[in-house]
Amino acid sequence: MKFAVIGGTGLIGSQVVRNLNAAGHEAVPHSLSTGVDVLTGQGVDAALAGADVEYTRPAGAATSSQRKTTAEDEGPMGIEHSHHLDNPDATTPPPKVELISSVPAPPVPDNAEAMTILVTVPPGSEGSPPHRHTGPAFGYVIRGEMIFELEGEPQRVVRAGETFWEPGGDVIHYQDGNNLPDAETVFVITMFGVAGQPMLIPVSAEELEERRERRAPRP
Incomplete structure (x- = not known):
């Protein structure tokens, strides 16, 4: 088949x-x-x-x-999901709610700590160096364009109004830089990490070299 x-x-x-x-x-x-x-x-x-x-x-x-x-x-x-409840007594228009992303059964750690952060990346900034998260992260670009790259996946540009996610754990997050040379990029991200551990864990140059064959070819 x-x-x-x-x-x-x-x-x-x-x-x-x-x-x-x-x-x-x-x-x-x-x-x-x-x-x-x-x-x-x-x-x-x-x-x-x-x-x-x-x-x-x-x-x-x-x-x-x-x-x-x-x-x-x-x-x-x-499963069909509805994010609107009819209100027969309403006198104003109902809210517009759109499902823009969903991830079935993400690998959330036990007793996870959830945090939501707002990130502003200056024009032309490379963003954070290669790192890991202890759990999954779910993001939405509010303004601008972000270069997003995870280990094993081709880098891509995530633009305003688009979403991204990563499973965390052993997977290396290579890039979250600004694709725009003359404007800020702003995104919001919710992470589910192991309580008491850093939000970002840097990856050493030695480990990057050891795992370089796992990185997808770049333009």
């Missing part, structure tokens, strides 16, 4: 691809780096051509004929 794995070049998606291929299936990874953008629809039809199954999340799959009701459309785990 042929699978089209949307997000198949990332940390979790690449494991899905390996598992499917090991089970005797043909799994083809697709992502922004291969020209597939599920938000704009660019490259999606070509990616699904000839596929028997579309995987949009590790937690579930749908056949290509069911594409209008995939997990991407319905929310986490394929």
